[in-house]
Amino acid sequence: MAYTEDDLKKELETQEYEYGFYTNIESDTFPKGLNEDIVRAISKKKNEPDWMTEWRLDAYRIWEQMEEPEWANVRYEKPDFQAISYYSAPKQADPNKSMDDVDPELLEMYRKLGISVDEQKRLQNVAVDIVVDSVSVATTFKKTLAEKGIIFMPISEAIQEHPELVKKYMGTVVPKTDNFYAALNSAVFTDGSFCYIPKGVKCPMELSTYFRINEGGTGQFERTLVIADESSYVSYLEGCTAPSRDENQLHAAVVELIALDDAEIKYSTVQNWFPGNKEGQGGVYNFVTKRGLCEKNSKISWTQVETGSAVTWKYPSCILKGDNSVGEFYSIAVTNNYQQADTGTKMVHLGKNTRSTIISKGISAGKSQNSYRGLVQVNSRAENARNFSQCDSLLMGNECGAHTFPYIEAKNKSAQIEHEATTSKIGEDQIFYCNQRGIDTEKAIALIVNGFSKEVLNKLPMEFAVEAQKLLEISLEGSVG
Amino acid sequence: MLEIKDLHASVEDKEILKGINLEVKAGEVHAIMGPNGSGKSTLASVIAGKEEFEVTKGSVSLEGEDLEEVAPEERAHKGVFLSFQYPVEIPGVSVTNFMKTAINESRKAKGLEDMPAKDMLKLIREKSELLEIDRKFLSRSLNEGFSGGEKKRNEIFQMAMLEPKVAILDETDSGLDIDALRIVANGVNKLKSKDNAVIVITHYQRLLDYIVPDFVHVLHNGKIVKSGGKELAMELEEKGYDWIKQEATV
Ligand SMILES: Nc1ncnc2c1ncn2[C@@H]1O[C@H](COP(=O)(O)OP(=O)(O)OP(=O)(O)O)[C@@H](O)[C@H]1O
Numbered sequence: 013m014a015y016t017e018d019d020l021k022k023e024l025e026t027q028e029y030e031y032g033f034y035t036n037i038e039s040d041t042f043p044k045g046l047n048e049d050i051v052r053a054i055s056k057k058k059n060e061p062d063w064m065t066e067w068r069l070d071a072y073r074i075w076e077q078m079e080e081p082e083w084a085n086v087r088y089e090k091p092d093f094q095a096i097s098y099y100s101a102p103k104q105a106d107p108n109k110s111m112d113d114v115d116p117e118l119l120e121m122y123r124k125l126g127i128s129v130d131e132q133k134r135l136q137n138v139a140v141d142i143v144v145d146s147v148s149v150a151t152t153f154k155k156t157l158a159e160k161g162i163i164f165m166p167i168s169e170a171i172q173e174h175p176e177l178v179k180k181y182m183g184t185v186v187p188k189t190d191n192f193y194a195a196l197n198s199a200v201f202t203d204g205s206f207c208y209i210p211k212g213v214k215c216p217m218e219l220s221t222y223f224r225i226n227e228g229g230t231g232q233f234e235r236t237l238v239i240a241d242e243s244s245y246v247s248y249l250e251g252c253t254a255p256s257r258d259e260n261q262l263h264a265a266v267v268e269l270i271a272l273d274d275a276e277i278k279y280s281t282v283q284n285w286f287p288g289n290k291e292g293q294g295g296v297y298n299f300v301t302k303r304g305l306c307e308k309n310s311k312i313s314w315t316q317v318e319t320g321s322a323v324t325w326k327y328p329s330c331i332l333k334g335d336n337s338v339g340e341f342y343s344i345a346v347t348n349n350y351q352q353a354d355t356g357t358k359m360v361h362l363g364k365n366t367r368s369t370i371i372s373k374g375i376s377a378g379k380s381q382n383s384y385r386g387l388v389q390v391n392s393r394a395e396n397a398r399n400f401s402q403c404d405s406l407l408m409g410n411e412c413g414a415h416t417f418p419y420i421e422a423k424n425k426s427a428q429i430e431h432e433a434t435t436s437k438i439g440e441d442q443i444f445y446c447n448q449r450g451i452d453t454e455k456a457i458a459l460i461v462n463g464f465s466k467e468v469l470n471k472l473p474m475e476f477a478v479e480a481q482k483l484l485e486i487s488l489e490g491s492v493g
Numbered sequence: 494m495l496e497i498k499d500l501h502a503s504v505e506d507k508e509i510l511k512g513i514n515l516e517v518k519a520g521e522v523h524a525i526m527g528p529n530g531s532g533k534s535t536l537a538s539v540i541a542g543k544e545e546f547e548v549t550k551g552s553v554s555l556e557g558e559d560l561e562e563v564a565p566e567e568r569a570h571k572g573v574f575l576s577f578q579y580p581v582e583i584p585g586v587s588v589t590n591f592m593k594t595a596i597n598e599s600r601k602a603k604g605l606e607d608m609p610a611k612d613m614l615k616l617i618r619e620k621s622e623l624l625e626i627d628r629k630f631l632s633r634s635l636n637e638g639f640s641g642g643e644k645k646r647n648e649i650f651q652m653a654m655l656e657p658k659v660a661i662l663d664e665t666d667s668g669l670d671i672d673a674l675r676i677v678a679n680g681v682n683k684l685k686s687k688d689n690a691v692i693v694i695t696h697y698q699r700l701l702d703y704i705v706p707d708f709v710h711v712l713h714n715g716k717i718v719k720s721g722g723k724e725l726a727m728e729l730e731e732k733g734y735d736w737i738k739q740e741a742t743v
C-alpha cells in the first residue's frame with residue numbers, strides 16, 4: 013500500500029504523547045492562589061533565612077504592579093494566577109536519602125523517560141540533580157564534585173549552605189524587576205539548581221538537571237544560578253519532558269549564568285514539554301528568562317533544542333560586559349500542530365572587542381507559528397564589536413508560519429554586524445529522491461530536518477545530540493510537507 | 494524481470510505516456526532514446542512510483558508483481574533504482590549518512606538488522622574505489638554544490654551501494670567529461686550481471702559504445718515508436734529523429 017499523507021496524519025492523531033503519562037505520587041500541595049502569605053509559607057516550608065523571605069516578598073510586590081507582556085507573537089489564554097498552586101513537594105522527598113530509598117514509582121517514571129540515575133550516568137560522566145515538581149529527590153556525584161570544590165546542589169540547599177554566594181549573585185543578571193515572569197519566579201520559586209565552579213577549575217563532567225512537571229495544576233518556577241569563577245569551565249545540560257495534561261501548565265523559570273574573567277559556560281537545553289494535542293488543547297506554557305553575564309575574556313554559549321510546549325517565550329541572552337567576551341546562541345525550535353514559539357536571543361555588547369554568534373533554525377509544521385526574535389545591541393563604548401546572525405526557517409506544509417524579527421541597535425560605528433536569513437520548504441522532489449532510495453517519507457523528513465539542524469546539533473554534547481535527534485523525529489512525525 | 498504493458502500516465506490531466514509496452518529480461522541492457530519532452534524521464538518516474546503522475550491505464554510489474562499499489566520506497570526495497578536526470582540537494586546530510594540510512598531502511602524492510610559499521614565502511618570503500626571517488630567527497634552534503642558530473646557519478650555510486658535488480662539511468666552521461674564517462678560506464682558494466690537489468694536513457698550514441706545495449710527503443714510523444722538493436726542508435730546519431738517522427742505520423 014502506498015503510504016499517504018492522510019495515513020500519516022491518522023497515525024499522528026492516534027499516537028499518544030510519547031512521554032505522556034502521569035505518575036501518582038502523593039504530594040503535599042498548597043491551596044491555590046497567590047498572596048504574601050503564600051510567599052511567606054513557601055519560604056517557611058524551605059526553612060529560609062529572613063533575607064530570602066524579604067527578597068521574595070519584595071519580588072511579589074513588584075510583580076503585583078506589573079502587567080503580563082503582550083508583545084510576543086503568540087496567542088493564548090492568559091493563565092489565572094490565582095488558580096495555580098505554588099508549592100508541591102513529593103511527600104517522600106529527602107535530600108539525604110540514597111537512591112535505594114526513592115519511591116519506586118518515581119524510579120519507574122525515570123525509567124520510562126529513559127533517564128538513568130544510576131551507574132550508566134556515572135560511566136557517561138554525567139552528574140544528575142533531579143527535580144520532581146519542586147523538591148530535589150536525589151543528588152548524585154556531589155562527592156566527586158566536592159573534591160574539586162565544585163558546588164552543585166539544589167538552590168534551596170545552597171540558600172542554607174552558601175548564603176554568601178546566593179546573596180551575592182542571585183538577581184544580579186535577571187533582576188526581580190526584569191519582567192513579569194521573572195518577578196513572579198523570584199517570589200515563588202521552589203527549587204532549581206545552584207552551581208559554582210571555583211577559580212581555575214574545569215568541571216570534569218557534564219552537569220545535568222532534569223525538570224518535570226508532575227502535579228496537575230501546579231506551576232513550576234525553577235531558579236537556576238550558575239557561577240563560573242575566573243578561568244573555570246563548565247558544561248551544563250538541562251532536559252525535560254512532562255506528563256500530558258488537559259489544562260495548561262505554566263512554567264516560568266529563571267536561569268542566571270555568571271562567567272567571571274576568562275571563564276566559560278556552555279548551557280545546553282533539550283526541551284520536550286507536552287505541546288498540547290492536535291487541536292491545540294493542553295500543553296505547557298513556557299515563559300522563561302535566561303540570561304548570562306560575561307566578564308573579561310569569558311564566553312557563554314547557549315544551545316537549545318525546543319520541541320515542546322504549547323506556547324514558548326524564551327530568549328537566552330548574553331550581556332557581554334567584559335572586553336573580549338564572547339556570546340553564542342545556537343537554537344533549534346520545532347513547532348507542530350498548534351504550537352507557538354517566540355524565541356530568540358539578545359546579545360548586548362558593552363565591552364570592547366566583544367563577539368557574538370547567533371544561529372537559529374526554526375522548523376514549523378502543521379498549523380504552528382514559529383518566530384525568531386533577536387536583538388543585537390552595540391553600546392557606544394563597545395569598540396570593534398562583531399556579530400554574525402543566521403536565521404534559517406524550514407516550512408512543512410502550507411498552514412504553518414515562520415517569522416523573523418531581527419533588531420539591531422548599533423551605537424558604535426566600528427561595529428560589524430552581519431545578518432543572514434533563509435526560508436525553505438521541504439520539497440516533494442527531496443522526499444521522492446529519498447523514497448527512491450528506500451527511505452520512507454517519515455524517515456526522509458527526519459533526515460532532511462536533521463541535515464537542516466546539523467550546525468546546532470553539532471554543538472550539543474554527544475549523548476544529548478542523540479537524544480535531541482530522536483526528539484526532532486518524534487515531534488515532526490506525521491507532518492509531511 | 495520488468496514488464497510494462499500499455500502504460501498510460503498523465504499529470505494534471507495532461508497525458509504524457511500514451512501506451513508504452515516494454516519487456517526487460519534479466520541480464521539485458523535496454524537503451525531508450527527520443528527527442529526532448531518525449532516522456533523518457535516521465536517513464537522512469539512512473540516506474541519508480543512517483544505519485545505526481547497518475548497511471549490511468551496499463552501496468553508496470555516487477556518479477557511478476559504488479560507495482561500499482563507499491564510505494565516508491567518499497568519499489569526501491571524490491572530492487573528498482575533510478576539514477577536521476579536532475580539529482581536533488583539535501584543540505585546537511587552527508588553522502589555517507591544518506592547511504593547508510595538508505596541501506597539500513599532496505600534491510601529493515603527485509604527484517605534484517607542494521608548493517609554493522611565495519612561492513613558499511615568496507616562497502617563504501619569498495620564502491621568508491623570502483624567509481625574512483627575521493628572519500629572526502631562522501632562527507633559532503635548530498636549533491637550540495639556538486640558539479641554536474643559529480644552529481645552523476647554520485648548517482649552511480651549509490652547504485653553500486655544498493656545493487657538494484659533494475660537500474661534506470663536517466664541521462665547519466667550528460668555532464669560527464671570523457672574520462673568520467675569511461676569510469677562511470679565501467680562501473681555500470683562491472684555491476685551488470687545475468688540477474689539484473691539496466692535501462693539507459695540517453696541522447697548520445699557515445700555512452701552506448703561503453704554500455705552496449707541489447708535493444709534500443711525510440712520514444713516519441715509518449716509511445717515507443719521504434720525498437721531495434723544497437724545499430725539503431727548509430728542510425729539515429731547519423732540521421733536525427735525526423736525520419737522516425739515522420740514514420741510515426743504516417
Ligand atoms: N509535472 C509536470 N507537469 C506538467 N508537465 C510535465 C510534468 N512533468 C513532465 N511534463 C511534461 O511531460 C513531457 C515529457 O517530459 P519528460 O521529462 O518525460 O521528457 P524527456 O523525454 O525526459 O525529455 P528530455 O530529453 O528533455 O529529458 C514534457 O512535455 C514535460 O513538459
Ligand SMILES: [Mg+2]
Binds near residue numbers: 533534535578663
Ligand atoms: Mg528527461
